[in-house]
Amino acid sequence: MPASGATTRSSAKRDALLDTAEGLFARHGYRAVGIDTVLAEAGVAKMTLYKHFRSKEELIAAVLERRSNAIAAGLAKRIAAAPEDPGTRLLAVFDWLEQAVRSPQFHGCLFIKAASEYPAAEDLPRQAAEAFKGGCRDLLEGLCRDLAVADPEGLARQLQLLFEGALVVAFLQRTPLAGADARRAAEALLAWAPRAGEATGEPR
Amino acid sequence: MPASGATTRSSAKRDALLDTAEGLFARHGYRAVGIDTVLAEAGVAKMTLYKHFRSKEELIAAVLERRSNAIAAGLAKRIAAAPEDPGTRLLAVFDWLEQAVRSPQFHGCLFIKAASEYPAAEDLPRQAAEAFKGGCRDLLEGLCRDLAVADPEGLARQLQLLFEGALVVAFLQRTPLAGADARRAAEALLAWAPRAGEATGEPR
DNA sequence: TAGTGAGTAGACAGAACGGTCTGCTACCTT
DNA sequence: AAGGTAGCAGACCGTTCTGTCTACTCACTA
Known part of the structure; x- marks a missing residue:
């Protein structure tokens, strides 16, 4: 075994499992995809899966965890690349959103779907979604x-x-228009929002 | 048999099936609830279900259809009750929304969840969701x-x-705050929107 | 009163599910 | 050369799933 000692982290098979599972879950849903389907497409044996994850729910949670980190990194990068102006930095979030829903890999928000399919408070996928x-x-x-x-x-x-x-509409209506709409609406809310110190209520 | 001749419409058992199914699906999701669970809670025999609906998917579609009609009626009533002013009538939609997500029966939008669990274009639940x-x-x-x-x-x-x-956030964050937030944001967008005839771009 | 249609219970089929277990191979390190 | 580890194939278990089928019971009505 190279360098790392942990048995659970960073294995090629583990990554293949997560990649495949993420794709299948995104396209078909969580409960609609059986473990065997994931294993077949990933080219991994069943025992290997259960060596890395205790259950299907834990596999789902791991997928969500990884996706959460990737999104956080992508957002942080986009924000960091934006100019100093706070308004522009905020709108960078919506630039990221627009690009995300325009991608052909977009099949709806993994987290919203996870909470839909595992809605109980004690379900791992729901907890991951809430946290994200x-x-x-x-x-x-x-x-x-x-x-x-x-x-x-x-x-x-x-x-x-x-x-x-925007995530929901882009998924349901299958239109990437939602991204640009959200950005424009965000600009409007920013423009309309009362400044600090001003009286509350209709600003001019 | 009284009055009506159609075999499929308006039967007490059919309604019981739809009521029960709607509740269970809303709380636990579609694929997570088996038809046997619906049958047991509704107190209906299996053959009766399959006399009214050709499949589970059709039962789901019927639930969504009925819910769609109910919502449309509720919205229309609220709009009709609003004053003549077009802005107020539009905001009545968000009043309805606020009340909907505050209800203890609210467990997320049935349609968003349906499209999540049956995402293929040919799936009946997805079609119902898109139409709604x-x-x-x-x-x-x-x-x-x-x-x-x-x-x-x-x-x-x-x-x-x-x-x-608002539907998503109210479901995920379990906070009815989202209703009021949506209404306030809607007011802002209305106030900010360029009037007809005005030049596009920043108003005022 | 005979017949019809809605509904019932429950067995059944066939497949798919998540998860466990045994034994095997191949590789790397000591 | 020995031993440990990661991964493999595939059988297997019990459960659950949707959907079908048979045989029976009512209640109503022509």
């Missing part, structure tokens, strides 16, 4: 705080509605 | 057209993002 979406809200909240608006938390929650809505 | 969400967009579009804005279709699409986003 909570992280998205926190990210938006942080960006909004740099924005000198009166109610950054409220604005962040509104922006998240656009974000999630 | 298309109808929602058309409804919003009609209301936006009464509004004398420059781009009613675009505004309607933006509002739908808020609508779907």
Whole structure:
């Protein structure tokens, strides 16, 4: 065995499993895809799967965990590449969104679907989804705080509605238009949002 | 047999099946609930189910169809009860939304979940979901057209993002806050939207 | 009163499910 | 050369799934 000692992390087979599972789950759903299908497409033996994951639910959770990290990295990169202006940085999130829903690999949000299929509070996929979406809200909240608006938390929650809505509409209507629509709406909300210190209520 | 001659429409057992199925599907998901579970809770024999519906997928489609009609009726009633003012009538949709996600019976949007679990274009549940969400967009579009804005279709699409986003966030975050947030954001988009005849771009 | 249609219970088929187990190979390190 | 480890194939278990079938019971009505 090379370098690493942990038995569970970073194996070629494990990665193949995660890759294949992610693709199949994204296209067909979680419960619709059996373990045997994943194994056949990944070219991996059943015992190998159960050496790396205790159950199908744990495999799903691992897929979501990995995807969550990848998305966080992609978003962070895009934000870092944006100019200093806080408004532009915030809109970079929606640029990322637009590109994400336009990709041919996009088949709806893995996390929303996971929570739909495993809705109980004790289900691992639901917990992963909740954590991820909570992280998205926190990210938006942080960006909004740099924005000198009166109610950054409220604005962040509104922006998240656009974000999630675009994911759903792009999936359901099969139109990538939703990405651009969300961006424009986000600009509008930003423009309309009361600045800090201003009186609440209709700003001009 | 009383009055009606059709064998498929309006039977007490059929309604019991739809009621039970809707509740179970909403709480646990479609594939997670077997027909035997539905039958047991509804107190109906298996053959009766298959006399009314050709398959489980058709049962799901019938549930969605009925729910779609109920929602359309609820929305129409709320809009009809609103004052003449087009803006207020449009916001009535978000009033309905707020009340819907606050209800204890709310467990996420049945249609989004259906499309998640049966994502293929030929699947009946997905078709029902697409039709329903298309109808929602058309409804919003009609209301936006009464509004004398420059781009009613675009505004309607933006509002739908808020609508779907609120459904998702309310489900995932288990917070009814999303309803009120969506309504406030909708007001903002309305206020910000360029009026017909005005030059496009930043108003004022 | 005879017949018809809706509904029932429950057995059944056939497949797919998640998960376990045994034994085997191949490789790498000591 | 020995031993440990990762992975393999594939049989296997019990359960659950959708959907079919038979044989029976009501209630109503012509």
